[in-house]
Amino acid sequence: MAVPVSQAFTVMSYVLKQKLKGRKRYPLVLMLEPLFRCNLACAGCGKIQYPAHILKAELTPEQCWAAAEECGTPMVSIPGGEPLLHPQMPEIVAGLVARKKYVYMCTNALLLKEKLHLFKPSKYLSFSVHLDGEKEHHDFGVCREGGHDIAMEGIRAAVAAGFRVTTNTTLFDGADPNSVRRHFDQIMEAGVESMMLSPGYTYDKAPDQQHFLGKAKSRRMFRAILSNRKKSWEFNTHPLFSEFLMGKQDFECTPWGMPTYSIFGWQKPCYLLQDGYADTFQELLDATEWENYGAKSGNPRCANCMVHSGHEASAVDYNFSSLKGFIQTAKRYMFKPTYDDADAMKLLNEWPKTSHGPLVQIDNAASTNVVVKTTVQESSAVSGD
Amino acid sequence: MATDQQEHLKIEQLQHQSQDEIEVIAGRERENLEGWIPALASEAEVRDALEKAFDYRGDVTITRKDGSVVEGYLYDRHSASTLETSVVRIIPTPAKGATTTATQRVMVPYSEIAALNFSGRDTAAGKTFEAWVKKYWEKKAAGEKNIQIEPEKLD
Ligand code: SF4
Numbered sequence: 001m002a003v004p005v006s007q008a009f010t011v012m013s014y015v016l017k018q019k020l021k022g023r024k025r026y027p028l029v030l031m032l033e034p035l036f037r038c039n040l041a042c043a044g045c046g047k048i049q050y051p052a053h054i055l056k057a058e059l060t061p062e063q064c065w066a067a068a069e070e071c072g073t074p075m076v077s078i079p080g081g082e083p084l085l086h087p088q089m090p091e092i093v094a095g096l097v098a099r100k101k102y103v104y105m106c107t108n109a110l111l112l113k114e115k116l117h118l119f120k121p122s123k124y125l126s127f128s129v130h131l132d133g134e135k136e137h138h139d140f141g142v143c144r145e146g147g148h149d150i151a152m153e154g155i156r157a158a159v160a161a162g163f164r165v166t167t168n169t170t171l172f173d174g175a176d177p178n179s180v181r182r183h184f185d186q187i188m189e190a191g192v193e194s195m196m197l198s199p200g201y202t203y204d205k206a207p208d209q210q211h212f213l214g215k216a217k218s219r220r221m222f223r224a225i226l227s228n229r230k231k232s233w234e235f236n237t238h239p240l241f242s243e244f245l246m247g248k249q250d251f252e253c254t255p256w257g258m259p260t261y262s263i264f265g266w267q268k269p270c271y272l273l274q275d276g277y278a279d280t281f282q283e284l285l286d287a288t289e290w291e292n293y294g295a296k297s298g299n300p301r302c303a304n305c306m307v308h309s310g311h312e313a314s315a316v317d318y319n320f321s322s323l324k325g326f327i328q329t330a331k332r333y334m335f336k337p338t339y340d341d342a343d344a345m346k347l348l349n350e351w352p353k354t355s356h357g358p359l360v361q362i363d364n365a366a367s368t369n370v371v372v373k374t375t376v377q378e379s380s381a382v383s384g385d
Numbered sequence: 386m387a388t389d390q391q392e393h394l395k396i397e398q399l400q401h402q403s404q405d406e407i408e409v410i411a412g413r414e415r416e417n418l419e420g421w422i423p424a425l426a427s428e429a430e431v432r433d434a435l436e437k438a439f440d441y442r443g444d445v446t447i448t449r450k451d452g453s454v455v456e457g458y459l460y461d462r463h464s465a466s467t468l469e470t471s472v473v474r475i476i477p478t479p480a481k482g483a484t485t486t487a488t489q490r491v492m493v494p495y496s497e498i499a500a501l502n503f504s505g506r507d508t509a510a511g512k513t514f515e516a517w518v519k520k521y522w523e524k525k526a527a528g529e530k531n532i533q534i535e536p537e538k539l540d
Contacts, residue, residue, distance in 0.1 A: 037539065040534075043534075050442060050508055051443060053457075054476065143517060145532050205509040215406075216405060276461050277460065277461045277474075
């Protein structure tokens with residue numbers, strides 16, 4: 001099971017309550033950014049470019065808890081910056097856990113091993129470790145040699161200490177689906193609970209402006225990665241969001257689904273775009289011109305976005321909006337389809353072996369393709385919905 | 386912020402091509418705004434300059450019409466129908482040695498702004514990926530290990 005039953009039940013009853021109340025716009029996960037500073041400087045990240053006094057600033061524990069209560073979501077994700085650089089992070093997390101929030105603390109894990117003793121294992125707490133792929137790919141993505149090894153050490157230490165650990169992988173153009181699949185094997189072997197996968201967003205503040213995936217390529221890549229999947233792989237993304245990435249579902253963005261709170265306030269409209277700030281969550285809901293966002297709005301900044309923070313909530317909402325959506329989702333959870341797909345396998349086996357730029361020379365000799373013989377066509381478990 | 390020309394080209398591209406068919410999306414070139422002192426001669430110029438200041442990832446300096454100066458990170462703006470009702474929100478740059486909590490905020494109506502200077506360093510500029518790759522190979526050739534892009538020192 002990708003998440004504990006209690007968490008699945010809590011989320012389900014929360015969403016049903018919102019539906020019964022007739023709320024048109026309800027949040028699902030609070031993205032709490034208590035600070036922007038980081039101990040990495042990844043080329044694809046557009047989050048950390050601020051003057052020093054902004055990077056030094058941080059939310060207090062009280063501000064974090066107030067935001068969680070104001071927003072009311074059952075899940076709180078703590079990205080950043082690097083949350084483990086916040087000196088009061090253990091206190092912040094403990095306060096959220098005491099409020100029975102399911103916390104995903106996103107970390108690059110460089111400090112995880114040494115700070116682990118400051119946290120207490122709980123079904124409410126999961127360390128969501130940012131890992132961009134196998135060693136060379138991750139080190140390349142985060143612009144730091146040796147980053148992967150340290151993160152894996154952190155993961156192993158956290159698993160051994162009884163913590164829930166998940167991973168979060170962001171892919172850019174040049175990613176190798178075969179390598180991503182091997183990465184999944186390594187992650188599951190290390191004992192993580194489940195994995196999350198997303199295409200990178202085209203931040204115009206990111207240093208690397210050359211490796212953003214277009215939608216066509218994203219879908220092809222995710223189809224190659226996520227089809228013919230192994231039963232041992234556990235994902236903590238909604239199954240219909242995973243199908244959206246593979247091009248099997250079409251969802252519009254739900255920008256209010258994962259609202260972001262930081263030292264600036266409630267960010268309009270979403271985790272990725274900064275079009276202004278509201279002082280209260282209600283003001284965010286009321287004052288944002290939501291019709292200006294999402295691919296169909298024609299907003300060029302949304303045109304290429306397939307990111308989970310905008311689209312996973314759409315999958316969840318769809319799941320609870322119609323009997324068809326509910327049945328589709330229930331089937332995915334019950335039968336855990338492997339999406340057997342001969343064309344996707346061909347795609348995988350013929351994927352060009354290009355390394356992402358001249359930084360790392362990925363050892364192709366050691367990276368033979370995953371050849372799995374399959375005669376199965378599109379999965380019957382997902383057709384006929 | 387992308388230039389107006391880039392925004393225009395992007396919109397043109399999307400009008401003629403389905404976003405679902407785009408293979409690799411182009412990034413944006415940044416405007417070089419560091420050190421810029423806009424003229425603020427017309428209402429349109431005031432609004433445009435403050436929009437750019439909002440998107441700018443460095444501190445700015447605003448001189449009010451009464452001569453007082455506020456320097457800091459302009460993190461929000463509210464553009465309303467008149468300059469009197471439009472405001473920018475700023476987190477002031479702390480004095481040297483002072484601790485920063487970012488709790489202090491300053492609001493300045495557009496109508497009170499006499500001058501604007503993009504005075505702080507643009508923290509999103511000048512760190513191209515290509516420059517990093519070049520540096521990486523230089524360090525590698527020099528036998529260095531554990532090469533990385535160091536996050537900036539904050540003190
Ligand atoms: S499409 Fe992406 S960038 Fe646009 S509002 Fe939605 S999540 Fe934000």
